[in-house]
Amino acid sequence: xxxxxxxxxxxxxxxxxxxxxxxxxxxxSTEWDASSVDVVxxxxxxxxxxxxxxLNEKFIVCSQNISLTGNGAxxxxxxxxxxxxxxxxxxxxxxxxxxxxxxxxxxxxxGKVKTAEASGLYSAVCIGEVLEEREAGKTDEVLKEQxxxxxxxxxxxxxxxxxxxxxxxxxxxxxxxxDQAQSAHEVIRATxxxxxxxxxxxxxxxxxxxSVTAANCDELAAKPDVDGFLVGGASLKPEFKKIxxxxxxxxxx
Ligand code: PGA
Numbered sequence: 001x002x003x004x005x006x007x008x009x010x011x012x013x014x015x016x017x018x019x020x021x022x023x024x025x026x027x028x029s030t031e032w033d034a035s036s037v038d039v040v041x042x043x044x045x046x047x048x049x050x051x052x053x054x055l056n057e058k059f060i061v062c063s064q065n066i067s068l069t070g071n072g073a074x075x076x077x078x079x080x081x082x083x084x085x086x087x088x089x090x091x092x093x094x095x096x097x098x099x100x101x102x103x104x105x106x107x108x109x110x111g112k113v114k115t116a117e118a119s120g121l122y123s124a125v126c127i128g129e130v131l132e133e134r135e136a137g138k139t140d141e142v143l144k145e146q147x148x149x150x151x152x153x154x155x156x157x158x159x160x161x162x163x164x165x166x167x168x169x170x171x172x173x174x175x176x177x178x179d180q181a182q183s184a185h186e187v188i189r190a191t192x193x194x195x196x197x198x199x200x201x202x203x204x205x206x207x208x209x210x211s212v213t214a215a216n217c218d219e220l221a222a223k224p225d226v227d228g229f230l231v232g233g234a235s236l237k238p239e240f241k242k243i244x245x246x247x248x249x250x251x252x253x
Pocket of ligand 1: 010230231
């Protein structure tokens with residue numbers, strides 16, 4: 001099964017027009033065949049339009065979040081229909097920072113997956129265990145629970161990427177070992193196989209996130225079930241080009 005690698009740059013709440021101009025110029029000099037790897041950039045929502053105009057057409061601009069509700073009296077929200085209207089076709093959903101700081105439960109995540117699909121968007125759904133869960137040997141159980149929660153929201157699996165992001169690895173410099181990532185991705189794929197279908201499980205892209213850098217991306221991308229990355233800190237630096245390169249090499253395997 002050939003799965004096209006997917007690599008996301010999550011800029012989180014960072015940057016300015018000036019810094020994004022510099023970063024976009026650097027990224028635009030990356031050479032790769034856009035039909036072999038999806039490269040998705042998620043700037044803060046107020047900069048989505050700016051970044052669309054700065055990046056070349058090979059990059060896919062993505063939202064970091066989507067409102068659970070649609071258009072209407074929902075102050076401060078950005079609806080799926082608005083994203084679609086702006087030609088933004090991808091959104092992250094359930095990033096651990098949203099789960100931990102903004103109260104996004106598995107059920108909110110499931111609702112957002114449904115909302116995104118209803119607006120015709122593609123979603124990168126983030127899951128991952130916290131350190132205490134890993135230390136208690138509960139990683140597999142937590143991942144299964146997080147996947148099972150949003151399965152009923154999906155009718156078109158070609159619109160879903162799953163990002164496995166162990167919370168203890170996000171922004172900490174403590175990356176999962178390639179074996180830890182592979183093992184988690186196997187659990188996620190098996191959960192999809194058992195509860196959706198083996199065809200969907202084989203086709204769905206599962207990417208790793210958590211302290212991915214130019215130094216560790218090659219060995220992670222060499223694992224059979226690591227279909228790409230969701231990158232935070234390193235996506236704000238020129239080294240993101242090297243991480244795209246690791247996915248390009250994976251596409252050639
Ligand atoms: P990090 O963040 O690469 O800075 O660890 C990853 C993420 O939050 O998606």
